Amino acid sequence: MTVGLATQRHGSVLHLVLDAPKRRNALTRDMLHGLAEALTDIPDDVTGLVLRGEAGSFSAGADFAELNGTKDDIAYDDDVTRARTAILQCPRVVAAAIEGPCLGAAADIALACDLRVIAEDGYVQVPAVRLGLLYSPDALERHARTYPIDVVRRLFLLGERFSGPAASAAGLATSVVPHGATTAHATEVLARITRAELAAVAATKGFLDAVVTDNVDPVGWERRRIELLDSPARRRAIQAAHDHHVDRESTTTTR
Numbered sequence: 001m002t003v004g005l006a007t008q009r010h011g012s013v014l015h016l017v018l019d020a021p022k023r024r025n026a027l028t029r030d031m032l033h034g035l036a037e038a039l040t041d042i043p044d045d046v047t048g049l050v051l052r053g054e055a056g057s058f059s060a061g062a063d064f065a066e067l068n069g070t071k072d073d074i075a076y077d078d079d080v081t082r083a084r085t086a087i088l089q090c091p092r093v094v095a096a097a098i099e100g101p102c103l104g105a106a107a108d109i110a111l112a113c114d115l116r117v118i119a120e121d122g123y124v125q126v127p128a129v130r131l132g133l134l135y136s137p138d139a140l141e142r143h144a145r146t147y148p149i150d151v152v153r154r155l156f157l158l159g160e161r162f163s164g165p166a167a168s169a170a171g172l173a174t175s176v177v178p179h180g181a182t183t184a185h186a187t188e189v190l191a192r193i194t195r196a197e198l199a200a201v202a203a204t205k206g207f208l209d210a211v212v213t214d215n216v217d218p219v220g221w222e223r224r225r226i227e228l229l230d231s232p233a234r235r236r237a238i239q240a241a242h243d244h245h246v247d248r249e250s251t252t253t254t255r
Contacts, residue, residue, distance in 0.1 A: 002034025012047040013190045015183070018106075021055035026063035027105050032079040035109075039086035039094070047198060048190025049090070051113060052097040052183050058122065061104025077136045080105045084139065087112040088209055091202035093190055097182035098122045098173070107155075108139050111147070111172065114205065117186045118173040120164040127159040145212045147171055196233050203228060 004020040016038055018025035039049070053059050062080075067073045087094050087109065095115035096102075102110050102124045110116055110124065118124070128135040135156055144152050151170045154160040167173035177185045193201065203224055210216045228234060 002030050002037075004028055004031040005034040005038070007038060009046075010050075010187050011191055012045060012193075012195075013050060013187050014042070014046045014048075015050045015052060015187075018051075018053040018059050021057070023063065024057045024060035024101065025053040025055075025106075026060045027080075027109075028063045029066055029076060029079050032083045035083045036079075036086040039083075039090045042090070042092060045195065046092060047193040047195060048093045048095065050095050050097050050183060050186045050190065051087075051110070052186075053099065057100040058096070058098045058102040058110065059106030060101055061106045076105075080108060081136060081138055084109055084112040084142075091198070091205065093193060093201060093205070095174075095186040095190060097186045098124070099180070099182050101125070104128065108136070108143075111143055115174040115186065115189065116167075116172065117175050117177060117182045117189075118164045118167050119179045119182050120176055121179050122167075122182070123161050123163045124155070124167050124172055125159060125161040126155050129157060130159050142212070145214075196237060199231065199233060200228055 004018065004025075006017040006019045008015040008017060016035060018027070018031065020026060020028070020031070035051075042049070062076060066076060093115065094113045095117060096110040096113040098110060098116060098118040099122050100119070102118075102122065104126055107124045107126050126135065140152070140156060143156075148171055151172065154170075155162065155172075162170055162172055164173065164176045168176045175185065207216070207221055210221070
């Protein structure tokens with residue numbers, strides 16, 4: 001197991017835990033490598049993943065012990081990109097459970113997740129310009145395509161801090177919950193996904209990613225849609241829905 005990164009199973013939901021509390025879960029290169037690996041080697045019975053931090057912090061961002069303030073730091077940025085890409089390409093829904101600070105590289109990774117559950121006193125901030133940085137152009141392009149451009153300017157140009165309610169209002173957070181409740185909420189949401197839904201989840205996530213990157217292949221996606229329409233899993237789901245509808249009608253009629 002990677003030092004600073006732990007995994008925990010909660011039923012069908014897998015938690016990826018940033019576990020370096022003495023450094024507020026600052027991201028080392030080893031942690032980034034481990035995160036990318038965990039996101040590409042998912043057990044078949046896992047229906048969703050929660051990314052969270054230990055001890056009341058999501059993450060303080062880059063571990064400055066691994067940066068030297070020169071162009072060599074691009075290697076660290078490359079590791080962040082690999083972790084972000086692994087989230088985007090993961091065939092499961094990935095939710096970030098944000099307690100406390102979610103800074104810099106950690107914010108970049110959280111923004112790549114499908115869902116972001118943030119505590120009322122949690123916050124997202126990218127102070128890169130204060131450190132004399134042009135943040136990774138690849139990340140900036142991705143986020144500018146995903147989030148309102150004015151919000152991206154405030155986040156990356158001004159280094160503005162978006163607290164829980166402000167993050168939700170800006171479209172950076174999916175939901176806001178009380179302090180300490182993010183992990184339970186995210187786990188509950190993902191636990192509703194069944195194994196029968198996973199093929200449709202993966203296809204839908206892949207299509208949305210293609211839209212964001214302006215890389216939609218209409219013929220290929222229509223082919224995939226037909227495959228799912230004619231799949232055994234869908235036939236079982238339609239039959240179950242039909243049976244449920246018939247049962248409800250029968251109950252209503254007999255009352």
